[in-house]
Amino acid sequence: MSHYVYVLESLRNGKRYVGSTSKAPETRLREHNSGSNRWTRQNRPFKLVYYEESQSRADATRRERFLKSGAGRRIRDELAGDFRPEADSPLARVRAPR
Numbered sequence: 001m002s003h004y005v006y007v008l009e010s011l012r013n014g015k016r017y018v019g020s021t022s023k024a025p026e027t028r029l030r031e032h033n034s035g036s037n038r039w040t041r042q043n044r045p046f047k048l049v050y051y052e053e054s055q056s057r058a059d060a061t062r063r064e065r066f067l068k069s070g071a072g073r074r075i076r077d078e079l080a081g082d083f084r085p086e087a088d089s090p091l092a093r094v095r096a097p098r
Contacts, residue, residue, distance in 0.1 A: 002053050003060035005067065007080050008032060008046040015043050018067045018076065020060040025051040049080040 006025040008017040017040055021028045029048045035041040054060035066072040 002055065003057050004028075004051050004053055005060050005063045006051040007049050007067070007076055008040070009049045009080065010043040011045045011047060012043055016049070016076070016080065017043070017046065018064055020054075020057075020064040022057065050076070 001022055003020060003022050004025050005018070005020045006028060008019070008029065009015070010017070017032070019028065023031075025048055029046060031037075032040040033045050035044065040046060052063070054063060067076040
């Protein structure tokens, strides 16, 4: 089963949220935008700016923790800025901020 690490960006204030899930990233985006989490409820709406797939939950959790760290935050911001989904992906409508 695949697991994902994802980065959301608030359309309200530009804050970023990093999470991991076994669900499709676009499903988690809908859940966050519907108010499923206290922090994201207060900062919604969000757009998905980056995600990556991991083969295990442990790998996804390690990557999530890293992206929340000081060094990981810089990499996360670079990744989110360069994110471009494939044209046939349901995420193709998502655009990273410039």
